[in-house]
Amino acid sequence: MKWLASLAIAALAACGEAPADSRKLAVPGREGALKSSAAVRATRRLFDGAPPVIPHPPLGAACTQCHNALGMDVPELGFAPPSPHEDTPGMSALSRCNQCHVHAFDEGEFVASTFVGLAQDLRRGERLYDGAPPVMPHGTAMRENCTACHDGPAAREELRCSHPERVRCEQCHVAQREDSSFVRL
Amino acid sequence: MAPLDRRTLFKALGIGAGCVAFSELDRTEAATLEAAAGAPGLPVESWDKAPCRFCGTGCGVEVGTRDGKVVAVRGDEQSPVNKGLLCVKGYHLPAILYGADRLQHPQLRQPDGTLKRISWDDALDLIASKYREALDQRGPDSVAVYGSGQWTVFDGYAALKWVKGGMRSNHLDPNARLCMASAVTGFMAQFQSDEPMGCYEDLELADDVVLWGANMAEMHPVLFSRILESKRRRPTVRLIDIGTRRTPSSDYADLYVEFRPGSDLALANGILHLLVKQGKLAQSFIDKNCVFKRGEEDLAKIGYGCSGEQAERYTFNDTPRDSSLDEFKAFLEDYTPQRVSEISGVPVQQIELLASIYGDNKRKTLSLWCMGVNQHVRGTWMNNLITDLHLVTGKICRPGDNPFSLTGQPSACGTVREVGTLANRLPADMVVTNPEHRAKAEKLWKLPAGTIPDKPGHHAVDMFRAFQRGELACLWIQTTNPWVSLPNLHRFERKPGDGRFLIVSDVYPTPTTDQADLILPSAMWVEREGVFGNSERRTQQWNKLVEPPGEAREDAWQIVEVARRMGMGHLFPWEGDWHEAMFEEYRSFTLGIGKDLASYAQLKTTRGLLWPVVDGKETRYRYAGGHDPYVAKGRDVHFYKAKGYGERAAIWLRPYHPPAEEPDAEYPLWLCTGRVLEHWHTGSMTRRVRQLHQAVPRAYVELNRADALELGVKSGDLVRLRSRRGALELEARVDGRGKPPRGSVFVPFFDESRLVNELTLDAMDSISKEPDYKKCAVRLERVEQRS
Structure with missing residues (x-):
C-alpha cells in the first residue's frame, strides 16, 4: 500500500483544480448526496462502459483522498465510492483521474446530439443451477476492485455481496467472454 | 444509456427546486426515473477493432455496434499501444458520429x-x-x-x-x-528517412524520460499513463519536463525546467557544450556512425516568413555543407552554461543536471517532443539538436535510448x-x-x-x-x-x-x-x-x-x-471495392527500401504492425542490429537510409536565433496557444459530445497569479487580449490546470467563437515552413468585473 500512499500524494500535488467553482452541475450529485441506483448511474455516462462524469464540483483535493480503496464518508457530500481501479494491473496511472473523468457542468450543448448509447445491461449473472455462484455478467477490465460496486455504503442494494469477507471473488465468480463457446476441433 | 430528457430528470430529482435528495423521492418519481434510464440494455451485436479517431497515439478501440449504429467503445486490451486504456476523448468517441447537424448532402x-x-x-x-x-x-x-x-x-x-x-x-x-512538418525535415536532415527509430516500448525501458515542449498528460494521455506506470514500477525512473509553462505533465515531473520562449535552442546547445567539455561524447560511435553538417545560419538571409517579401511568399532553402567534429566543438564554445543561462533563464545547475542525464551512459534516455519543438520558428533546428544529444552520446537505436517525436493527428x-x-x-x-x-x-x-x-x-x-x-x-x-x-x-x-x-x-x-x-x-x-x-x-x-x-x-x-x-x-x-488494390499499389512504393508496409491482408487481422515489415515481421527498432532486417550483418547500428551521408547519421550544428516577435512595452506578454485534454484540435468533433463540451465549454486565457494581481484580474473576469493582428475577449483563469510563468499567457485554440488564431503571428520555421503558434506578443486589458 506504500505506493498507493505515494500516488495519493502525487495526485494531491497534481490535482490543481480551481477550488471554488460556482457553476451548476449538469448531473444529479452533490446537492442530493444521491443514493446509488441504476437510474442515477445512467445519467452519469454517455453509454454503458463510458467513464462516469464527476457529479460534484471540483473540491480542491486529490480525488484519491476520498475515492480510495475503501471509499470515504464525506460530511455533507455523502459516501464517496471507492475506486474500482485500485487493483487494475498496470493502471496506477489512473491517479490522473481527469484523464478519463470530466466534471459535468451545466453548460448546455454546443450542438444537439442524436447519439443513443449502449444502455445498461441490468440482467444478473447466470447460474448453472439454483445455488451455484453466478458468473460475472460483465468484463473486469478497469474494474478489478469488485468491492467498489459490490460492497460498502456506495454499493447499489441489488448488487451488494453477501460475503465480502471472502476476498478472492474470482475464485467462484468468473468473467464470461463473448467468444467463449467451446468447439472441439 | 437511453436519451434522458434533462428537464424530466431534474424535475424528478428536485434539483433546482430545493435540492431534494434522491433518497427522499417517492416511489412514483423513482419509477419515472428508472423508466427514463432505459430498459435493460441489449448486448452489442458486434465488437470490432479500429484505431481511435483522435490523436497520433493510435490507441486501439473496440467498437460496439447494434442496429447499424455505434453504441459503445471500449479500450482494446489486445492493442499493444494502449493495452485497454483510453482517455476521455477516446471513451466518448461514439458520440462524435451523431451530432444533430451532421452534413448529409452536397x-x-x-x-x-x-x-x-x-x-x-x-x-x-x-x-x-x-x-x-x-x-x-x-x-x-x-x-x-x-x-x-x-x-x-x-x-x-x-x-x-x-x-x-x-x-x-x-x-x-x-x-x-x-x-509536425519540422519533425519531418528534422529526421530527413539527419537520417535521410523520416520517422523515429524507436517505438512506444521505449516508454517502459527508459530510465530518464525527457519531455521537450510536450504536455503529454493532456495531449498523449495514454502514453503518459505508460510513463507514470513505469515510474511506479521502477522508482528510479525520472521524468524531466522542459517547457515554457507548467502543465499537468509538469506536476508529475521529477525535474521541471522552464526556459524563455525560443531559448530551447540555446539550452540544447548548452547541454551539448557540457557533454563536450566533460568528455561525454561517444567517440567510437560517432566515428563509425556519424557525419557533421552545417547549414545557413545568417538570420538576415533566413528570416521568419512573416515580414517584407517573405510575408507573401516564403521559399527559403537551407544550404547544407560538410562540417567536422572540430568545428562542432569550436561552434559550441559560445554556449557556456553562464551564457545559456542568461539567454534561457534556466539556472546553471539545471543545465548541468540535464547534461548529466544525457551524459550518463548507464541510464537510458528517451527524449519526447511535440508541438513546442515543432511549432517553432527554428523547429527543424530544435529537432536536430534533440537528436544530436542522442547521436553524440550514442544513446540511439537501443531499446529505451531514443529520440522520439510525438504526433498530434x-x-x-x-x-x-x-x-x-x-x-x-x-x-x-x-x-x-x-x-x-x-x-x-x-x-x-x-x-x-x-x-x-x-x-x-x-x-x-x-x-x-x-x-x-x-x-x-x-x-x-x-x-x-x-x-x-x-x-x-x-x-x-x-x-x-x-x-x-x-x-x-x-x-x-x-x-x-x-x-x-x-x-x-x-x-x-x-x-x-x-x-x-x-x-x-x-x-x-x-x-x-x-x-x-x-x-x-x-x-x-x-x-x-x-x-x-x-x-x-x-x-x-479498379472496379468495385478498390481499397485493397489501392493499398497494395501504394505498398509497392515501400517494399525493399526499409519502409516496407505489411500486406493489406495481414493488416486486416492484426492490431497494427510497425514498419518495416519484412517476411510478415514488424520492426520495433529501426537501424538497430538484431531488430531491423535491413541492418548489415555484424552492425549494432546502421543508418542504411542515409545514402547521401555514406550511410551515417548527420549531427547538425544549429545556433540560437531569437523568436520572430518578442514582448515589448506595448505588447508585454508572451502568448502561447495549444490544446486541452477534452477537445481535439478545432473542436468540430469533441464539442458535439455533451460531456466533453460541458467540461470545457469555451476558450479562456490562463495567466500567472502575479500578473493577474498586478492587472487587477481575477479568475472568471472577462479580459481582452490584443496583439498587433487582432483582439479577443476571453474569461481569465488564474492558476488553472496550466500555470504560465510571469509575463506569459496561454489560450486553447478549439473554440470557433473565440479564435485565438486571429492574434497569432504567421512566422514560420525556415526549413519546414511550419508556423510558430507558441510565441507572439500580446497585451491584456480588463473588460468588466465578474458579476
Missing part, C-alpha cells in the same frame, strides 16, 4: 449566400469542370488541394496521385504542415509522412525535386516520364496566401478546418464574389464550411474502411462498421470520382 452556395442541396452527380461534375477549366485556362499552378493528417491512407494516396500524377501540380499540402505519419501528401514529397521518403524519385513514381503509376513537376508546390500557409492573392482558382479542403487553425486568421478573410472556387469536405459545419462555395458531406471513421499510421510507425486498418448518415461518402471516393470525370480514370483503374 450543398452549393447560391449568389445570395444561402446553401442549396444538390446531387452528388451535379457536385462531382461541377468540381471536375472547375478544375478542368482552371487547368486549361491558367495551368497547374492555379489548382490546389489542402488535406489532413486525419485523412486515411486511401484519401491521401488518392489525392496525391490525382494532384501530382493527374493534374501535374504539386500544390497539395496538409494541415500536418502546421503540426491519427495519420500524420501514416498518410502525410509516409504517403507523402506534402507539397515537396512523394511516397516512402521520396521528393519531387529528385529526378529518380519522380521516375520511380511515374513508373509505378504507369505515367509518361516527366509527368510529375519538379518544383515543390505551396506549403500550407503560402497556399492560403496564394488563394487570397487570387493565384488559385480552385482549392479543395478535406477533413480539416483552416479558418480556425491557420495563424494570423484575419489575413484569410474571404470577400464574396472573389472569383475563386472553394470546396470543403467535412462532417460538420465549421467556420471553414462557412467559407465554402461547395460543401461535401464526408463519411468518417468507422463509417468507411480505412488505414491510419501512428507515431510509432504502426499501420492500423479498420473495416467499415456502420453506414454514414444521408449521402455522406468517404473522401477518397470523392477524389476518385472527380478524377474519373476529368478523364483521369486511368489513375484509379
Whole structure:
C-alpha cells in the first residue's frame, strides 16, 4: 500500500483544480448526496462502459483522498465510492483521474446530439443451477476492485455481496467472454 | 444509456427546486426515473477493432455496434499501444458520429449566400469542370488541394496521385504542415528517412524520460499513463519536463525546467557544450556512425516568413555543407552554461543536471517532443539538436535510448509522412525535386516520364496566401478546418464574389464550411474502411462498421470520382471495392527500401504492425542490429537510409536565433496557444459530445497569479487580449490546470467563437515552413468585473 500512499500524494500535488467553482452541475450529485441506483448511474455516462462524469464540483483535493480503496464518508457530500481501479494491473496511472473523468457542468450543448448509447445491461449473472455462484455478467477490465460496486455504503442494494469477507471473488465468480463457446476441433 | 430528457430528470430529482435528495423521492418519481434510464440494455451485436479517431497515439478501440449504429467503445486490451486504456476523448468517441447537424448532402452556395442541396452527380461534375477549366485556362499552378493528417491512407494516396500524377501540380499540402512538418525535415536532415527509430516500448525501458515542449498528460494521455506506470514500477525512473509553462505533465515531473520562449535552442546547445567539455561524447560511435553538417545560419538571409517579401511568399532553402567534429566543438564554445543561462533563464545547475542525464551512459534516455519543438520558428533546428544529444552520446537505436517525436493527428505519419501528401514529397521518403524519385513514381503509376513537376508546390500557409492573392482558382479542403487553425486568421478573410472556387469536405459545419462555395458531406471513421499510421510507425486498418448518415461518402471516393470525370480514370483503374488494390499499389512504393508496409491482408487481422515489415515481421527498432532486417550483418547500428551521408547519421550544428516577435512595452506578454485534454484540435468533433463540451465549454486565457494581481484580474473576469493582428475577449483563469510563468499567457485554440488564431503571428520555421503558434506578443486589458 506504500505506493498507493505515494500516488495519493502525487495526485494531491497534481490535482490543481480551481477550488471554488460556482457553476451548476449538469448531473444529479452533490446537492442530493444521491443514493446509488441504476437510474442515477445512467445519467452519469454517455453509454454503458463510458467513464462516469464527476457529479460534484471540483473540491480542491486529490480525488484519491476520498475515492480510495475503501471509499470515504464525506460530511455533507455523502459516501464517496471507492475506486474500482485500485487493483487494475498496470493502471496506477489512473491517479490522473481527469484523464478519463470530466466534471459535468451545466453548460448546455454546443450542438444537439442524436447519439443513443449502449444502455445498461441490468440482467444478473447466470447460474448453472439454483445455488451455484453466478458468473460475472460483465468484463473486469478497469474494474478489478469488485468491492467498489459490490460492497460498502456506495454499493447499489441489488448488487451488494453477501460475503465480502471472502476476498478472492474470482475464485467462484468468473468473467464470461463473448467468444467463449467451446468447439472441439 | 437511453436519451434522458434533462428537464424530466431534474424535475424528478428536485434539483433546482430545493435540492431534494434522491433518497427522499417517492416511489412514483423513482419509477419515472428508472423508466427514463432505459430498459435493460441489449448486448452489442458486434465488437470490432479500429484505431481511435483522435490523436497520433493510435490507441486501439473496440467498437460496439447494434442496429447499424455505434453504441459503445471500449479500450482494446489486445492493442499493444494502449493495452485497454483510453482517455476521455477516446471513451466518448461514439458520440462524435451523431451530432444533430451532421452534413448529409452536397450543398452549393447560391449568389445570395444561402446553401442549396444538390446531387452528388451535379457536385462531382461541377468540381471536375472547375478544375478542368482552371487547368486549361491558367495551368497547374492555379489548382490546389489542402488535406489532413486525419485523412486515411486511401484519401491521401488518392489525392496525391490525382494532384501530382493527374493534374501535374504539386500544390497539395496538409494541415500536418502546421503540426509536425519540422519533425519531418528534422529526421530527413539527419537520417535521410523520416520517422523515429524507436517505438512506444521505449516508454517502459527508459530510465530518464525527457519531455521537450510536450504536455503529454493532456495531449498523449495514454502514453503518459505508460510513463507514470513505469515510474511506479521502477522508482528510479525520472521524468524531466522542459517547457515554457507548467502543465499537468509538469506536476508529475521529477525535474521541471522552464526556459524563455525560443531559448530551447540555446539550452540544447548548452547541454551539448557540457557533454563536450566533460568528455561525454561517444567517440567510437560517432566515428563509425556519424557525419557533421552545417547549414545557413545568417538570420538576415533566413528570416521568419512573416515580414517584407517573405510575408507573401516564403521559399527559403537551407544550404547544407560538410562540417567536422572540430568545428562542432569550436561552434559550441559560445554556449557556456553562464551564457545559456542568461539567454534561457534556466539556472546553471539545471543545465548541468540535464547534461548529466544525457551524459550518463548507464541510464537510458528517451527524449519526447511535440508541438513546442515543432511549432517553432527554428523547429527543424530544435529537432536536430534533440537528436544530436542522442547521436553524440550514442544513446540511439537501443531499446529505451531514443529520440522520439510525438504526433498530434491519427495519420500524420501514416498518410502525410509516409504517403507523402506534402507539397515537396512523394511516397516512402521520396521528393519531387529528385529526378529518380519522380521516375520511380511515374513508373509505378504507369505515367509518361516527366509527368510529375519538379518544383515543390505551396506549403500550407503560402497556399492560403496564394488563394487570397487570387493565384488559385480552385482549392479543395478535406477533413480539416483552416479558418480556425491557420495563424494570423484575419489575413484569410474571404470577400464574396472573389472569383475563386472553394470546396470543403467535412462532417460538420465549421467556420471553414462557412467559407465554402461547395460543401461535401464526408463519411468518417468507422463509417468507411480505412488505414491510419501512428507515431510509432504502426499501420492500423479498420473495416467499415456502420453506414454514414444521408449521402455522406468517404473522401477518397470523392477524389476518385472527380478524377474519373476529368478523364483521369486511368489513375484509379479498379472496379468495385478498390481499397485493397489501392493499398497494395501504394505498398509497392515501400517494399525493399526499409519502409516496407505489411500486406493489406495481414493488416486486416492484426492490431497494427510497425514498419518495416519484412517476411510478415514488424520492426520495433529501426537501424538497430538484431531488430531491423535491413541492418548489415555484424552492425549494432546502421543508418542504411542515409545514402547521401555514406550511410551515417548527420549531427547538425544549429545556433540560437531569437523568436520572430518578442514582448515589448506595448505588447508585454508572451502568448502561447495549444490544446486541452477534452477537445481535439478545432473542436468540430469533441464539442458535439455533451460531456466533453460541458467540461470545457469555451476558450479562456490562463495567466500567472502575479500578473493577474498586478492587472487587477481575477479568475472568471472577462479580459481582452490584443496583439498587433487582432483582439479577443476571453474569461481569465488564474492558476488553472496550466500555470504560465510571469509575463506569459496561454489560450486553447478549439473554440470557433473565440479564435485565438486571429492574434497569432504567421512566422514560420525556415526549413519546414511550419508556423510558430507558441510565441507572439500580446497585451491584456480588463473588460468588466465578474458579476
